Amino acid sequence: MSGEDKTAVLLIRQSPGRPPDPYKMKELVGLARAAGYRVLAEISQRRGRDHLFQMGRGKIEEALSYRPQKLIFYNPLSPSQVYNIRSTFGAPVLDRFNLILEIFSCRAFTREAKLQVELARLSYDAPQVRSALALKKRGEQPGFRGAGAYEQSMYHDIRARMAKIRFELSAVEDKGESRRQRRREQGFDLVALAGYTNAGKSTLLNCLTGSEVRVQDQPFTTLSPTTRALDVLGRRVLLTDTVGFIDDLPHFLIKAFRSTLSEISEADLVLLVADISDPIDLLRRKLIASHKALWDCNVASPIVTILNKADRLNEREAALKAEMVRDLAPYPVLASAVNGQGLGLLEESLSQHLQPLSEHEIRLPYTSQGLSQLSRLYQNTELIAVRYEEELIVRLRGRKESLARAGLYKETLE
């Protein structure tokens, strides 16, 4: 079946005690389109949660009158609600979380991404399988006509597979850690691009580094991290593009993507990208969701905020909006990845907030070994002066990791 053939009706139930939120439906439309669905209708209802179907029966019947292939709910569905809708209306259903997983599984190309998606899927399925088994076993006795060994073991099989994936992912994480260490030893500063999905992180990466990473105006185009080198006012930086954040993500999904998100938590600086052309309420909400995700990732490094897509607003509007999100946007820089506006300011801000390189004076023996060490220092650090006396006296500026690798992190001048 081609992507064009997939049709869906989107449904959202909003609580009557709170003001209706139009952005939720817009986000769901974006997600559905990103998963390749053609949206036939958008249906919303303000009422309390229906324990059988999540929404009112009439609204589901209305949705089915469009003859969609799937009903996609914004609200999370419990296993019994999925069962009830399927058995009563004969309609396949998805909730927002499963829709996100569907997008992820379409775009997972690397082994790591595939494992992460599988882990997220199993983490979601495990409690559902357990509750389905509990429902099935209710009223039954063990032994003859019981639940059966196969179904009994299904939950344990899922847990075993999850443990195996976690083990494989921890090996990936270790590799990532040693790769980051190696890069620091080579004198690179690690900067991660983070932010809400579809904020323009990949476009910014392309604009800053001149690379051609895939960009699209839809959520979750990037799933696996992509790293490119960049020179920021004399400092060598590795910029890593990462998967975008989204509101109300379950904690286990963040845990499943831990090895990817460690690119953010272990970075020397985080560039938080936000779309300033969004309405102010939405912009604030996306920034709050990003802060929550960064908190979940245990980010302790400095954060610089890029208020991207500033070209879509006039100067006064952009400045006003930047002022309105001042409490949520550390060190804001107005920029546009499309026309390159503000990128100079961004580079200045980057170099200002990266940890300053410390100065060291090092003595090397005037031997072939000492000269080869000096040549490595030329590559990985910024040499200020070299005096060729009985010994080589080198004055340099660089990361302590670069010196530690050469076994030289002892004599610090300042």
Added chain:
Amino acid sequence: MDISGRHEVEGRYEMVCAAVSARISPNFLERIGSVRLKHRQAGSLDISLISEIIIESCTGLSGIIIAESGDLYNLEVWRVKSILGRDFKYPQTIAERTAVELAHHISLAGLRLIRDGIDDERARSIE
């Protein structure tokens, strides 16, 4: 701010509320002005008692009160504001979450100190 001990022990609630007054930027605690601990025992627990403890702890401290939503029964912000009669918000930024986490550690330590006291061995190890 944070309240520890919101569970029943031997039919009573023994709570410690920590109020940390801090100046924050979006992602860092810039400066901690003061830390205040309030101890309260009660036979039952409701929102009016919680709000009373919070107001008592924050009296004289200017600024917005920030607390976890669980501490205020997940009430909406506008309702909490009207109950407390003070400006209030749930943590949104990294710095706000850090401040609440700090208050949580302080209130928990205060509660343990009141409940268990310092035993001699632990005191010696601290010395």
